[in-house]
Amino acid sequence: MPQQQWSAKRERQYEHIKAGLEERGTRESVAEEIAARTVNKERARHGESKTASRSSIEDVSSGHRGGKRSHSGPGGRTYEQLYNEAKARGLRGRSKMNKQELQQALAR
Incomplete structure (x- = not known):
């Protein structure tokens, strides 16, 4: 579920990621969590959030990584x-x- 502080762009990004995951057979609850985490990480990378972890800022962007580190x-x-x-x-x-x-x- 989109957060109150998200911009319209971030809400669209969330819906796009969630829809893509659901099309690939991911359960809705899991798709929502992954989409929210991805959007929040992008917000942190772009200075749109109050706090950010070091890995959010210094790690490879979610778009570039694209599943390269999906636990395997x-x-x-x-x-x-x-x-x-x-x-x-x-x-x-x-x-x-x-x-x-x-x-x-x-x-x-």
């Missing part, structure tokens, strides 16, 4: 993405883990 394939998720997920899950010892160790710990 060469490299998979970045170290920073894995670390942030470990932090959100409250995983102990994450600061001393490398990328492979984080992947294994999160897979458990």
